[in-house]
Amino acid sequence: xxxxxxxxxxxxxxxxxxxxxxxxxxxxxxxxxxxxxxxxxxxxxxxxxxxxxxxxxxxxxxxxxxxxxxxxxxxxxxxxxxxxxxxxxxxxxxxxxxxxxxxxxxxxxxxxxxxxxxxxxxxxxxxxxxxxxxxxxxxxxxxxxxxxxxxxx
Numbered sequence: 001x002x003x004x005x006x007x008x009x010x011x012x013x014x015x016x017x018x019x020x021x022x023x024x025x026x027x028x029x030x031x032x033x034x035x036x037x038x039x040x041x042x043x044x045x046x047x048x049x050x051x052x053x054x055x056x057x058x059x060x061x062x063x064x065x066x067x068x069x070x071x072x073x074x075x076x077x078x079x080x081x082x083x084x085x086x087x088x089x090x091x092x093x094x095x096x097x098x099x100x101x102x103x104x105x106x107x108x109x110x111x112x113x114x115x116x117x118x119x120x121x122x123x124x125x126x127x128x129x130x131x132x133x134x135x136x137x138x139x140x141x142x143x144x145x146x147x148x149x150x151x152x153x
Contacts, residue, residue, distance in 0.1 A: 002085045004078055004115035005036050026142050030117060034077060037114040040099045045110070048093075048102040059103040060135020063091040064128060066102045070121035071095075076138050077116015081109065090114070091135050117141070 012027050019027075048054065054062035063074055072093035079090040079101075092114055093100040104110050119141050127141075128134050 001082055001112065002080055002087075004080055004087055004113050005031075005034065007087070008034075008115070026139070029142055029145070030077075030138065033117045034115055035075075035094075035118070037094060037097065037099045038112065039097070040101055040110045041095070042105065042110070044095070045099075045101045045105040048100060049105050052102065054102040054106060056103070056106050059091045060137075062103045063093050064124065064134045066100075067093055068125065070125075072100060073118050074121060074124055075114070075116040075118050076135065076141075077114065079104070079111035079115075080113050082112045083109075087115075089136070090116075092116075094118070 008027070008031055012024070012031060015027070016024055048066040049062075052062065052066045054066065060076070067074065072095045074091070075094055076091045077089075078087040079092070080087045090103075090111070093102070099111070099114050101110055101114075117138065119137060123141065123144060124137070127137060
């Protein structure tokens with residue numbers, strides 16, 4: 001099994017000195033804040049997919065729409081499957097350390113490993129309303145935290 005966290009550490013080591021310092025700082029921030037998950041709640045993933053009519057290839061929207069009120073933790077990062085060992089940018093929800101994936105369950109393809117950062121729900125909802133988009137917010141969230149991380153500021 002590929003270890004996403006170790007791969008990310010290895011890439012950071014390899015690219016140190018080769019990439020601009022701001023890129024390295026972003027990667028260090030991601031690595032320091034990230035969490036890894038290996039278990040998916042199939043039942044809850046299916047329920048959210050069905051209840052919210054989630055669609056393929058819309059992971060950011062599906063994860064946000066499935067839980068606008070913030071009952072679960074919202075994550076952005078990477079997912080990988082042992083069947084296809086290529087890391088893919090992805091978004092998912094987490095409850096009690098278990099992944100809820102209302103997107104990949106659509107194609108009966110769930111990740112074996114999820115590696116990412118929790119994005120504060122209040123910031124997320126405000127940013128979605130401001131940008132009128134849902135996701136791919138890791139860089140925006142990094143810049144927000146770099147400025148001091150005030151949710152309302």
